[in-house]
Amino acid sequence: MDHFAYRNGELYCEDVPVARIAESVGTPAYVYSSATLLHHYDAVASAFAALRPIICYSIKSCPNLHICRLLKDRGAGFDVVSGGELVRALRAGGDPAKIVFAGVGKTDEEINLALDSKIGWFNIESEAELANLIEIAGRRGVVARAALRVNPDVDPKTHRYTSTGKKESKFGVDLERARRVFHEYGRSASVRLCGIHLHIGSPVNTVEPYVSAIRKTLALIDELRADGFAIDTLDIGGGFGAHYKTSEAPPAVAYAEAIVPLLADRVAGAKPLSIIMEPGRSIAANAGILVARTLYLKKSGERDFLIVDAGMNDLIRPALYEAYHFVWPVRPAAGFVPAERGERAASMAGCLPMDVVGPVCESGDFLAKDRMLPPMQRGDLVAVFTAGAYGMAMASHYNSRPNPPEVLVEGGGFRVIRRREGYEEMMAGEAL
Numbered sequence: 001m002d003h004f005a006y007r008n009g010e011l012y013c014e015d016v017p018v019a020r021i022a023e024s025v026g027t028p029a030y031v032y033s034s035a036t037l038l039h040h041y042d043a044v045a046s047a048f049a050a051l052r053p054i055i056c057y058s059i060k061s062c063p064n065l066h067i068c069r070l071l072k073d074r075g076a077g078f079d080v081v082s083g084g085e086l087v088r089a090l091r092a093g094g095d096p097a098k099i100v101f102a103g104v105g106k107t108d109e110e111i112n113l114a115l116d117s118k119i120g121w122f123n124i125e126s127e128a129e130l131a132n133l134i135e136i137a138g139r140r141g142v143v144a145r146a147a148l149r150v151n152p153d154v155d156p157k158t159h160r161y162t163s164t165g166k167k168e169s170k171f172g173v174d175l176e177r178a179r180r181v182f183h184e185y186g187r188s189a190s191v192r193l194c195g196i197h198l199h200i201g202s203p204v205n206t207v208e209p210y211v212s213a214i215r216k217t218l219a220l221i222d223e224l225r226a227d228g229f230a231i232d233t234l235d236i237g238g239g240f241g242a243h244y245k246t247s248e249a250p251p252a253v254a255y256a257e258a259i260v261p262l263l264a265d266r267v268a269g270a271k272p273l274s275i276i277m278e279p280g281r282s283i284a285a286n287a288g289i290l291v292a293r294t295l296y297l298k299k300s301g302e303r304d305f306l307i308v309d310a311g312m313n314d315l316i317r318p319a320l321y322e323a324y325h326f327v328w329p330v331r332p333a334a335g336f337v338p339a340e341r342g343e344r345a346a347s348m349a350g351c352l353p354m355d356v357v358g359p360v361c362e363s364g365d366f367l368a369k370d371r372m373l374p375p376m377q378r379g380d381l382v383a384v385f386t387a388g389a390y391g392m393a394m395a396s397h398y399n400s401r402p403n404p405p406e407v408l409v410e411g412g413g414f415r416v417i418r419r420r421e422g423y424e425e426m427m428a429g430e431a432l
């Protein structure tokens with residue numbers, strides 16, 4: 001469910017016509033719906049309420065400070081993977097006790113910053129990293145709290161670049177090694193190793209991989225407890241799906257129906273487990289679109305190209321993962337207003353196959369390939385849907401294209417939450 005809909009023949013975000021935003025801030029531009037962000041956060045919170053989880057919004061998915069603040073005000077903690085994300089979490093007003101810090105390559109500087117900030121948990125990805133944290137915390141005379149990230153060796157059946165839970169992944173340690181890590185480092189005085197972290201991949205559109213990963217992890221927790229280790233936290237990571245093509249992602253309640261029964265007993269009793277969740281995409285993806293303007297129409301061989309003013313520097317997912325993003329005009333020609341968005345809309349009679357491409361000098365610079373679209377003209381606006389997560393977050397300056405602005409819609413109003421970058425700003429660090 002989201003708050004982007006066609007009304008009176010044109011696309012609205014909540015109660016604001018998207019075309020009005022484009023007129024005001026120009027294109028390309030990212031447009032987010034605050035109601036959708038909150039709706040998705042609430043959906044996770046209420047579906048998993050029985051576990052009383054700490055919901056740590058995964059900043060990497062959509063790091064804008066205003067969005068972080070919006071979610072913080074709703075109760076979110078933060079999942080961070082760099083010093084920069086940690087500073088964002090704190091700047092947004094995040095409670096340090098609800099910050100988890102993951103990542104296979106934490107620098108000493110980042111570790112020190114996290115210790116200074118008194119974050120909740122370090123999610124540890126290797127023995128070497130743990131040894132280093134023990135060293136640094138010990139030298140400083142502080143006690144850090146940590147969870148060990150394990151690879152439960154399940155196949156999340158997602159793109160190979162975003163699959164992380166297999167044994168041979170660079171993230172975390174396999175279950176066998178996890179036992180050894182606890183026996184070697186689990187009684188350190190400067191790092192209280194009291195949690196297990198997992199994140200199997202993203203997006204994971206079925207619940208089975210979670211069930212199997214959590215089962216294996218609970219067995220590990222039981223063994224570790226039997227060996228005398230005080231495990232009090234289980235972080236089940238992120239990875240819930242979003243709607244890219246149709247309505248392919250299970251709702252939060254479907255994940256919860258499978259996951260909550262596995263953990264319900266564990267959050268109560270004499271040795272209660274605290275549960276942490278790290279959703280990113282399922283909150284942000286369907287809450288954002290990328291709006292672009294048609295620059296030119298072109299034919300090459302038998303192919304029709306729609307050349308728009310947004311490129312792979314603005315949204316790299318199609319180029320990097322061959323990801324599908326539904327693209328449709330903001331004000332479609334008469335008769336082409338889709339009753340239902342997504343893949344099925346593209347089967348409307350009268351549509352023509354086109355490649356929607358950007359201005360970047362790469363053949364990989366496309367937003368949509370071989371896509372059925374209504375007749376288009378120069379100047380027409382198009383919306384690239386499900387762009388709220390890993391869209392702006394992964395934008396670059398390639399081809400020296402400044403970053404687009406970000407706009408947050410709240411009911412009938414909207415505000416610019418990141419201004420369009422200018423050329424001077426883009427080159428500011430390079431003064432001659």
Ligand code: LLP
Nearest residue numbers: 058061199202238239240278279280281390
């Ligand atoms: N926790 C950890 C440890 C993660 O590595 C990630 C994502 C998340 C949580 C959040 O996952 P989510 O709920 O957003 O699925 N750029 C790729 C996605 C990379 C995901 C990286 N890790 C994409 O555009 O599909």
